Structures are given as structure tokens and as C-alpha cells.
Amino acid sequence: MGFAHGVGASVERKEDDRFLRGRGRFVGDLKCAGMLEMAFVRSPLAHARITRIVKPAGADSRVFSMDDLAGVGSIVANSALAGFKSAPQPPLARDKVRHVGEAVAACLAETRAQAEDLAEQVELDLVELPAVHDMIEARAADSPRVHDHWPDNVVLETRVAGDIESVKGRAAAIVRRRLRTARQCMSPLEGRGVLAEWDTRLDQLTLHTSTQMPHIVRSGLSEVLGWPQEQIRVVAPDVGGGFGYKGILLPEEIVAAYLARKLGRPIRWIEDRREQLAGNANCREHDYDITAYADADGRLLAVDCEAHVDAGAWSIYPFSACLEAAQVASILPGPYKMEAYRCRTWSMATNKPGIVPYRGVARAGVCYAIESVMDDLAVALGMNPVELRLRNLPGPEAMPFTNITNKYFDSGDYPVCLRRAVAALDRSPPPPGPNKRRGVGVSIFCEQAAHGTSVYHGWGIPMVPGHEQAVARMTPDGGLEIRVGIQSHGQGLETTLAQVAHQILGVPLARIQVLHGDTGVTPYSTGTWGSRCMVMAGGAVAAACKELVPRLRRIGAHLLQAPEDQAVLEGGFVRAGGAELPLSEVARTWYRAPQSLPADVSGAGLEAVAGYRAKSDTGTFSYAAHAVVVEVDLEFGEVRLVDYAICEDGGVLVNPMIVDGQVIGGVAQGIGTALYEEMPFDAFGQPGAVTLADYVLPGATEVPSLRIAHMETPSPLTEFGQKGIGEGGAIGPPAAIACAVNDALRPLGARIDCLPITPARVLVALAEAAR
């Protein structure tokens, strides 16, 4: 330990040089000779029967519907959970369209504009059907059905049984809330994009795609196309943000791959904002009916909840249509202790885009739900809401703590975390202006990250993470190549994984190249999701580098003419008996001067592959508390964030500067969930915010300066004590901000029960309270 650029150092990000100078290479920067651009004919209706697709005259070789994709199967993303209903998705809609923006036909031309011209000329004969536009109405017996072969619209119902009745009698306070969160559209800076090329030399597809999980895309493509996986290479070049939006096997990837091979021409599709907003609002839409019981001392007795998740029309590969709702049931209690817990969830099919897990997945919603009732309990009991929470949080003496849904909290001090966040708030802000009210809100949550085999085997979806692997390879001049199957798209993993390798081998950061996102050169991985990379890929890089240590030492000792057991590897040198040899010399000897190697040297050389699993595969539990002061303008209904403080515990931070960046970016998205982002759908299933003028994303001016305090309780389960920390920033803000707004409005008798908290909703709540 202790290298200046190793674990714990806030070194600048290696990748920023190219990103900040505009020198990154994204799919949109790639061009191939003979390339065709692809545009899609997309459904203008949410639910309709397709009676006819009429191609423009003479365009048969440029326009393709599902009937033209001979041998192409459907995307199947089933869960093994009992009762899950399957609906295989054809890459291009056949028979029925099930949401606005669903792809129906692919059009090819020399330019994108010409491809769009062609798409305009394709005639779709559609017979409109009543749309399933609301997840609660979707449960009605007389609701239209998204999938004709299902008896209803329930994808999956889950149930956590609990004995609420036995504790009810001791309740001094019972509170019930009905809460809604809006459907959002994940909005990475770079949208999706695909470039497919058939390589006749290798008899192999090369698919460049803006993805978080190239190996999973390869497996999925193979399943749908029926091509063996060695004939498919998936490359993720620079990827401009993911957040879950790119954790998916895309219909567009399948169509591009098939047509590139069939036509012998490279084919590119670049998603535009119109396609993204109109056809891919795909996350966060929850409905909660939640009741909480507490005794007179403010101790939580029970939580009872019925939750619905609007899962949209299709089950998305690999995460499936039920992950989010099933997760609601298992994580709703969060870090709180309670005696009884009961939860039923329904994943509902609707005529909207299929739901994809967004940064924090269900946690942003459940944190909002549980913290809302915690505040209500405090009000009902006349207690300070922070004090009420403190009475129900596990302290260090409770660690390791197993909560009521059997989540294993490995370490931490939750009460101190909450106290520190609250203490960090500005004690004496200037007073609010006229017609403005202040409120304070807090939230505390845990972030289960780096989930392992047993967790995902339990979901039974097409993807189960096992050992994470890495390759470490010395170059002949002493550089180091690290190959990992995850994909870095904003997390700074080219830097942090290099820091890990530097920690073990002492090779300078500038001489460490991290290769990722390419199935052709990296070991298999489920990819980048669930805040798993620093724990899993970090552990794998350390393991692979450690494999090299004895090999380097053995050769180095030989060259230093010292006994092997007296040689050590430190700081990039093999040292023995006062002499030292740089690793570059060891590497040069292995590759370029093998005549100088010991006669009995191992043939394994200076390239190692190693696998890593955490000591427990239930995941790491990082956690954080958010505390916010808001000011509500009672005339405009505007919510301004006056002060925002965070205390988070990510265990050992490999690069604290990057962690702060992750927290800040996450909070920006959480503020979007709390105050701005909403894709409304009307009764016909039409999306109502299809440009960025209508779909309001927070920008730099909407994110206040955040004060971030750190606790560093090492995880006992991981290589360096690090914990996954990529999502927490997005989890806490909706709960804390909503609690603060309701704190401000409570004296006026007003309350807001849905997100985002828009000016109109504030004013309506105030008007109803005044009535």
C-alpha cells in the first residue's frame, strides 16, 4: 500500500484528456467505406393491429419488415420466478404494435436524411386498439390486453408474507400514503448507436455499439440470430453515458447485424433525441400504497405495502420486465429495523416502452416511499423526523446486520451517517423572501452493489454474474495491458483499474493501458451495471496482477543473481540484496532475450488471466444520508434547493475525486426525478414530452453546490475494502427533496404525493388546502 497513484489517490482521469478535447471516438465518429445509414419506421400509435406494410415502389432492397428477416427469432427475456408471463419480442413489430415508437420497418440509404425520406414513404395500415396507458387501470378485468395470449396484464406478482396483525395492537401511530413516481426517459449525453459490419475474412460480424455490456449483447444476438458466438464480435467504443439505458439487447442491433451480413454493406444507426424521447421513456414509474406502524417511542413495528411498477410492453433483455418490481419487495425496508413486513408487487404490462433499470433501479422509488411514511410517523408522534429515524437505524454494534428481507449489511454506522449529513447543513441561511416557505428533508438508504451469483440466479433472468475475470499482460518494454470485459462509460475505470494495477505492480499509471468493451480482446463479463465494476473488475485486476508477481520476481531474482526468496517486487522494481532491476528489464528479458532466463522458467510468461469473486456474493452495502433545505415559492410553486449535504460511506475509495464525481452526477439525476423529469402519457398512450423543450432535464444551474462528507468503513468482503458507489447519488434526492417540500407545506395543510414536484402540482396542492 501507499503508492502515490495507487488505491486511495485522487489522480486525474486518464480518459479526460481525450474527452475534454473532443477526441473521444463514439459510434457516431465511426464510418466505413460503403456504409449505409438506417432509419426506422416507428409506430405512431400505442396499440394497434398491423394490417399491411406498404413499401415505396422500387424500394424493396432498401426497406425491410419482420417478414424480410428470414430466420431471425425473437428477443426472449424470461425470469424463472414462478408466475412470470413470457412475451417474446420480434425485433420489428409483427401483427401488433405495442407502444409509440416501436420499430416496424428498417430503411437504408446513403445518408440518414435519405433514409428518413424513405421511412416517410412507407405506409402503415394500422387498426387502432384501446391503449393500456395506466398500470392501475391495467389490472381491471375489462382492461384491454397488451399481449393477446395472456389472461391479464400482470407480468409477475410477488409476495413477501409478513405478520402485520400481531404487531398492529402496539401501534401508537399508523400512517398510510399513496405515492406515484413519473415515468422518466434516461438521457445520457450520447444516445444509442450501432455500426454493424460483416468481415468476410474472419467470417464474423463486428458490431460497434454504444453498450454497457458487450458480452451480453453478443450472447443475446447469438440467441436471436442463431449465429454461433465466435462469429460475433461486439465492440463498445467510447460510450457517452449509460445509467442503464445501454444495458439492453436492442432490436436495432439485431436488425443492423442481420442486414449487414445479408447485404454485405456496413450499416449504421444513430438514435436521435426524437426516437429516444418518443419511443424510449423507460424507467422509474412506480405506484405505492404503503402503511407504516410505529410504537409510542417511534420504533417501527411494521411496514405493509402494495406496489405496482409500470413495466411497459416488452421484457427487456437481459434484466427482464420483473426485476424492478421484484426488487421493490426485497429492498423497500432499506436500512430500517422493523418487526414485521409485508409487501405485494405487480409488474404491469402497458402500451409503453419496456422498462429498463435506471441508476439505482427501484431504490429511488422505494427510498421515496419509506422516507415519506417515516416523516408521517414523526408528525403523528410529535417527534423530530431525524430522531425517529435514528431510533430505527442499525448502529455499528449491530453489524453485520441482516435486515427483515435477509439483506446482509456487512459494515457501517448508519446513525452517525445521518447525523453527519444533518450537521453539515448550513445552520443560519438568510431568511426566506415573502411568499416563500422553507422546509428540511432527509433520506438515508443503502446501495447494494456488485451482486453476485446467488442473487441473480434467484431472479432466473438470462444473465448470472460469476467470477469476474481480467487479463494482465506486460509488454516487452515494461508497459502493462489490462483487459477487462466490463465497459467504462463515465465511471473513470480506465483510471481506477490502472490505479489497482499500479498498487500491485508499481508500473507507472502512464504505462498502464486498460482495454475494455470488446468481446474480441477481453474476458467474458456481464458488463457494467449495479455498481459492480470497482469491486468485481477491480478485484479481478488485482488478482491477475498478483499472478504476475511471483513470475516477475523469479526472473528478476535470476537476473540479479539473488536467491528468489530474497527478492521482492516493489515500486516497479525487483529488489534483492541492495540491487534492483526495473520491471521493464524483466519484461524485455522474457520477450526479447529469453537466452538470459533461468533454464527452468515457467512457460506461463508475463500474461495472466485470473478470476475474482467477493467473499460473499450478496453484494456490498454502501450507504448515504442526504439532507436538504428547500424553499418553496408559494406563488409560482417553484422549489429551490437552498442547501444540500451528503454523508456517504463507500468503504475504501479507490479514487475519492471520482467518487465525488459519481455522487454529484447521481444527485443531478435525482434532482431530475424529484423536480423536473416526467414523460406523461395520455389515454391513447401518446407520450407528451417528445422534445427536450418539453422533457425538462436539470442542468448545471439546477444543481446546487453539494457538501459531501465521507465515512470510510472498509468492506470486509472485497479486495481493498471498496464498496460499489455508482448509483447512490441518484437514490437519495427524490426522498429528501419531497420530504423537505412537504415539511415546508405542512403548516399550510398541503401535501404532494407524486413526483416530480412541479410548480403546477405545488399550486394545486396549495389551492386544495386553502379550499
Place this chain on the structure above:
Amino acid sequence: MKAAAFGVEPCDTLDAALMAARAGARFIAGGQSLGPMLNLRVARPDALTPVARLPDLSGASEDADFVTLGAAVTHAAIEDGRTPDLTGGVLRRIASGIAYRAVRNRGTIGGSLCHADPAADWVATLTALGASVVIAGAGGRRAETVEGFVRGAYQTTLAPGEIVCAVRIPKIAGRFGYCKFCRKPGEFAHAMAAVCLAGSRRRAAIGATGGAPLVLEGDAVSPEGLQKAGLEGTARTMQTAALARALAEAGA
């Protein structure tokens, strides 16, 4: 989305531009509204004629009674003080609050009026100030008040083949107040009030109503007066607050 195919007919003079327009071309100045409309294929002109650099549209001048700004003067030029202004820097202040700098660098005052977005800052402000537009067409020039010019959402009296050349803003000895409510730079305003108080001449324009600005005059320039203007629900609450704040700023 990419725009449908269109031609470009460059012109060096106003007369040539007007001739191109009579042949069916559509003017484009800063393109900050027309650009997205082209890309969304909402606007599908056969040809575009760029007018941002036409000398007749570019100048700015003032005399004792008026500030005159060429229609192609950008918001940024006004924001930066490169053009004459009213007392108190009213125009500079309004320009600096339009969307964000990238839009202001290209967007023009004349283009904004011609687009007639109900939530546009200039439409409400210039209505309150009693400004006029100078319009050129085949039959020569005409002038019209901004209030008369903007007929509704995205509707003006501009006839095919006509172009706005300049905006004439009277130098009123009075006080100006303005309040726009939007949650972030560039968001369409939820409420907007511009007031101009000059002795007995009291005038307010309420923007972001979904149509042409609501004009209040005389004693009606008050939150109570606005209550009678037919707004409902949260819009009424917000607009009333915007007017009250604009009046307070004007020292009413």
C-alpha cells in the same frame, strides 16, 4: 430527425431576398426556432434564403424618440451593449435572460417576433413598450405595432413575400418592470409579465399565455385587473404573481 431536402438561395440585398421569397423561399435568420422545426419536419420549405447578414437588417441606431434595431440584430449583440438601449438598460437586461448564450449568439430580435412564440421574451416586452415593426414587401414598407403584428401563437400579420426589417422602440420616460418565471435557463416560461409605467400611460403585457400577449392598460394594470382577464387555474396564480413582481420592480 434530419430535415427534408431544401434548396438554399443566397441573396446579397433585401430586394433579391424579397424576390426569392416571392418565388417561395422562406427566410432564415438565426435559425434557433426554424432549425429545430426543419429537423422535426414541421417546416418543409422548398428553399431557404439566409437574411442574417443583409445590410438592411443589420444596423442599429437611435434618435431623440426611438431606438431602432435591425431585425437581424442578435440577442447577444443587445446583451453585450453593442446596440443603443433604453434608459436603465432595459433591452440589455431582457436579451440576457433569453434562453442561454448559445441561442442568443445566433437568435435575432426580428426572428423572435416573426416566430411569435407565446413564451418569447421580446413579444411580451416589446408589446409592453409599445414598439413597432417595420415591414418590407413588394409594395414598399409599412409599420405596425408589435401588439397588432402578433395575432396569436405563431401567428403574425406578415404576408407571404414580406419581411420584418427593423424594430422601432419608443424612448418612454417611465419605469419598466419585468418578471419571467421559468425553472431553468432555456425552459419555456410558465408566466411572464412586462410593465411600462409612464405617468398616466400604464401598460402591461402578459406573455406565456398560449396565445398573443394579454395587454392591460391604465387602471387595469394590476393583479386585480388581471383577475378579470379570463386566466384560470395555476396559470392565473402564476401570472398574477409575475405581474405583481413586475409592478414591484417598476416601483408601482
